[in-house]
Amino acid sequence: MRILVVGGGTGGTIVANNLARRLATEIRAGKARITMLSASDQHMYQPGLLYVAFGQMMPDELYRDEASLLETSIKFHVDPVEQFELDQNRVRTKSGKTYDYDILVIATGSRTMSRKIPGLEEGAETFYTEKGAVKMFKNLRNFQGGKVAIVVGVPHKCPIAPVEATFALHDYFKGRGIRDKVEIKYHYPINRIHSIENVAIWAKPEFDRMGIKYETLFNVDEVDVENKVVKSMEGSEYKYDMLVSIPEHHGMEVIEKNELGQNGWIPTDRYQLTMEGHDNVYVVGDTTNLPVSKTGSAAHFEAEVIAENISSIVKIGTPVTDYDGKVYCFIEAGRDKATYAMFNYLNPPDLRAANKPMHWFKMSYNKMYWTSVRGLL
Amino acid sequence: MTNQAETSPSSATVNDNDLERIAELASLVAAAQDALTDDMVNRLAAAFSEGIMLLDRLTRNEGLMSLLQVLDTPEIQQLLIGLTDGLTQMSREFATTPPSKGGLVGMMRLASEPGTQEGLKSLSLLGKYMSESIRELHRRGTPLPEPAAWRDRQGAFTCRRC
Numbered sequence: 038m039r040i041l042v043v044g045g046g047t048g049g050t051i052v053a054n055n056l057a058r059r060l061a062t063e064i065r066a067g068k069a070r071i072t073m074l075s076a077s078d079q080h081m082y083q084p085g086l087l088y089v090a091f092g093q094m095m096p097d098e099l100y101r102d103e104a105s106l107l108e109t110s111i112k113f114h115v116d117p118v119e120q121f122e123l124d125q126n127r128v129r130t131k132s133g134k135t136y137d138y139d140i141l142v143i144a145t146g147s148r149t150m151s152r153k154i155p156g157l158e159e160g161a162e163t164f165y166t167e168k169g170a171v172k173m174f175k176n177l178r179n180f181q182g183g184k185v186a187i188v189v190g191v192p193h194k195c196p197i198a199p200v201e202a203t204f205a206l207h208d209y210f211k212g213r214g215i216r217d218k219v220e221i222k223y224h225y226p227i228n229r230i231h232s233i234e235n236v237a238i239w240a241k242p243e244f245d246r247m248g249i250k251y252e253t254l255f256n257v258d259e260v261d262v263e264n265k266v267v268k269s270m271e272g273s274e275y276k277y278d279m280l281v282s283i284p285e286h287h288g289m290e291v292i293e294k295n296e297l298g299q300n301g302w303i304p305t306d307r308y309q310l311t312m313e314g315h316d317n318v319y320v321v322g323d324t325t326n327l328p329v330s331k332t333g334s335a336a337h338f339e340a341e342v343i344a345e346n347i348s349s350i351v352k353i354g355t356p357v358t359d360y361d362g363k364v365y366c367f368i369e370a371g372r373d374k375a376t377y378a379m380f381n382y383l384n385p386p387d388l389r390a391a392n393k394p395m396h397w398f399k400m401s402y403n404k405m406y407w408t409s410v411r412g413l414l
Numbered sequence: 415m416t417n418q419a420e421t422s423p424s425s426a427t428v429n430d431n432d433l434e435r436i437a438e439l440a441s442l443v444a445a446a447q448d449a450l451t452d453d454m455v456n457r458l459a460a461a462f463s464e465g466i467m468l469l470d471r472l473t474r475n476e477g478l479m480s481l482l483q484v485l486d487t488p489e490i491q492q493l494l495i496g497l498t499d500g501l502t503q504m505s506r507e508f509a510t511t512p513p514s515k516g517g518l519v520g521m522m523r524l525a526s527e528p529g530t531q532e533g534l535k536s537l538s539l540l541g542k543y544m545s546e547s548i549r550e551l552h553r554r555g556t557p558l559p560e561p562a563a564w565r566d567r568q569g570a571f572t573c574r575r576c
Contacts, residue, residue, distance in 0.1 A: 093452075373452070393447060400452055401459035408463050413470055 038069045038351050041138035043118050043128065045075030045103045047083075047410060048322030048336035049144030054412035055344035057108035060351055064110045069351055072138075073107065074130060076117035080106055081167075082406050084333060087198065090164035090173040091205050093372070094403070099167070106410050118145075121295045123315055140317050140347055143303060144340075145289040147194055147323035147331060153285060154190070156260030160267075161282035164202070165194065176279065177209060182218030183278030186267055188257045189225050190285030194323060194331045196232060197378070199225065199283045200240050201369045206281070207247045208371040221248075222275060224255035224267075236368075236378060239388040243370065257282075286331065288324055302326035307382065308359040310343050319343045329382075330364045337409065338363045367399040375399045 042053045053073050063069035080103045088094035104113050120129040127137050149165045151158040162173040185206060189199045203223050210216040223230065223244065230244065230251050231237040244251055256270040260280065268274040287293070288301020297303050297312070304313040305325040312318040321343055322336030329335045339360055346356035362382030369375045370391035377395060378386035408414045472478055484490050514520055524530050 397450070397452070397455045400455045401462075404456060404459035405463040408466050408470075411467060411470070413466060 038063070038140065039138045040069065040071045040140045040142070040347060041128065041136055042071065042073040042142045042144060044142075044144030044146060044322075044324075045073055045077065045080060045113075046144060046146045046322060046336070047333040048146075048324075048340045049073060049075070049142065050080065050103070050106055050410045051337055051340035051412060052142050052144065052319075052321055052344050052347075053111050054106070054108050054410065055341060056347055057110050058412055059344060059348035061110070063351055070112070071110065072112040072114070072136060074114050074116050074118055074128070074136065075103055076115070078103055078115045080410070082403070084195065084406075085403060086164045086167065086170045087201060087205070087369070088403070089167070089170035090162075090202075091177070091209055091372070092174050096167045096171060101407060106407065108412075118291060121291075121297060123312075123318060126317070138317075140319070140350070142319045142321060142343060142347075143292075143297075143312070143324055144321045144336075145292060145324050147286045147288050147301065148290070149284040150190070150287050151282065151284040154257050154259060156262045157257065157282055157284065160260040160262035160265070161188070161280040161284075163282045163284055165284065173281070177206075180210075180215075180219075180279055182215055184220045184222065184276065185279045185281065186275050186277040187221070187223045187281045187283070188255070188267055189283045190257060191226055191232070192331060193283050193286045195366075196330045196332070197236065197366050197368050199223070200231060200236065202281060202283065203249060204243070204247070204371045205369065207249060208373075212372065220250065222277075223249055223251040224257075224269070224275070225251070225253050226256045228253050233378065233380075233386060235386050235388055239376075286323070292324065298326060307362070309346070309356065310339055310360050319347070327362070329362050330366065332364060332366060333406075334366055335364045338365075367395070367402065369396065369399060 040056060042049045050073075053071055056071055057064065060069045060071070064071065080101050082099045085094050085099040089096055089099070107113055114130075116130040116132045116134065118128045118130050121141075121143075122128065123141075125137075126139065126141070127135055128141070129135050149163065151161070151163065162169065162176060164170040164173050187199060187203050187206070203221065206219075206221055207216065210219045210221075225231065229237040230240055230253060241251075252273065252275075254269075254271050255273065258268050258270040260267050264276070265278065265280070266274050266276050267280055288298060288303070290301070292298055292301040292303060301324070303320045303324050303326060305311070305320040305327055306313060307327055310319050310321065310325070312320050321339045322333075323331040325339070327335075342358055342360040345358050349355060349357040363379070364381070365377065365379045366386075367375055367377050368388070368391070373393055373396055374391040375396040375398070376389050376391040378388055380386040402409075405414060485494070
């Protein structure tokens with residue numbers, strides 16, 4: 038059985054490692070083979086970028102060699118896929134090689150689309166890249182007071198990020214003793230302050246307590262970089278001194294080019310996690326079009342289901358389990374408090390009050406992530 | 415007949431001493447919470463994370479597990495004692511005897527000593543059985559990665575940040 042994993046992010050790495058553990062005997066006997074194709078030899082802990090943007094982590098803490106995270110039985114090649122030939126069970130890579138498979142796992146992730154909105158890329162700070170997070174922190178350090186606007190595009194990676202960034206801004210300015218000189222205004226595209234209703238219910242009184250202003254139904258239309266004004270499709274505008282953007286995301290370009298799914302999101306069976314119309318193609322993490330958060334946590338729980346099912350297909354010829362939509366998100370509520378949201382397809386999250394031990398749990402997870410992708414936690 | 419002095423089940427479960435202990439425990443937790451910093455939590459978590467990964471690698475390393483099993487047998491423990499004795503004697507002899515003068519005559523004299531012959535015999539036996547075992551492992555299917563995959567892996571280890 039030839040298993041090919043395309044993408045070396047959280048989802049792809051957990052699927053590959055989990056499978057290598059489950060299929061160790063079959064791999065040794067030559068009955069199964071796992072190959073991973075990735076666009077990079079590095080693996081980044083992406084949630085750490087928010088901490089980089091606030092000076093709480095250094096960029097080099099976010100990286101490990103992908104090969105060092107993989108089980109030694111996995112064949113790893115840095116050679117991104119350019120063509121998916123699903124009818125022939127084959128992919129073609131940038132180097133010109135072809136890889137045949139019996140089972141394919143697509144874990145290519147997502148990308149920011151700031152350039153879709155005029156002025157947003159040039160005018161706004163964003164922490165979704167290493168370069169952007171470092172730049173944002175340097176600008177925050179130099180900020181002496183004025184109006185800070187947070188704007189949000191949907192869908193985006195990590196749904197909690199806008200709220201977390203807003204709390205972090207409040208605590209950062211408070212810590213520097215300039216909170217009274219800063220007006221923070223949060224803008225959200227739908228008619229409440231967060232897409233997950235219970236998160237909105239929890240965050241609203243927190244915003245009120247912290248003196249954070251908010252405006253809903255604000256879909257960014259354009260940014261006037263010269264005059265520092267952000268305008269919405271709904272007709273309102275806000276003059277800012279610093280603009281922080283959580284940009285809209287799409288799936289990767291290779292998915293769009295190969296016409297596997299609109300905006301790069303692949304239509305995926307919500308329980309089996311197979312690509313619609315292709316039972317031997319699994320989709321994991323951000324790449325799916327599922328109605329769950331685009332987070333490492335969702336990718337993790339999906340990856341475990343996929344690995345268990347592929348392993349059982351190899352061993353007994355049939356999948357054995359289903360994905361229930363489980364997501365577990367830590368929510369940093371400032372620099373020293375956190376809470377969490379756990380939910381699935383059927384049950385919405387029930388948020389508890391933020392506290393310090395939860396913040397430490399999150400800080401600890403930042404370090405233990407590497408055990409997670411190795412398939413231990 | 416019920417003894418009035420007997421305590422009810424609920425009061426037996428929680429009494430003043432228990433509550434006092436819980437309060438003490440809570441104050442201990444609060445003290446630890448006040449003493450800890452984000453940096454300390456980071457360091458502890460990093461150590462735990464690296465430790466658990468190392469443990470995972472060690473416990474799933476077939477070669478190491480096989481070595482540990484063999485080391486557990488009395489026969490190999492005697493061999494290890496013999497090896498450490500040998501190392502001690504060797505070190506003493508180096509310290510107390512003059513350096514070799516070299517030359518063929520010296521070589522012949524050394525080769526004719528029974529101890530040298532026993533030593534060479536031990537090494538040749540080790541080589542013989544080790545090569546037989548390695549051949550057998552390859553015949554059954556090697557657990558090592560294929561050379562091509564290993565080459566790629568070596569390349570990927572080059573860290574652009576290191």
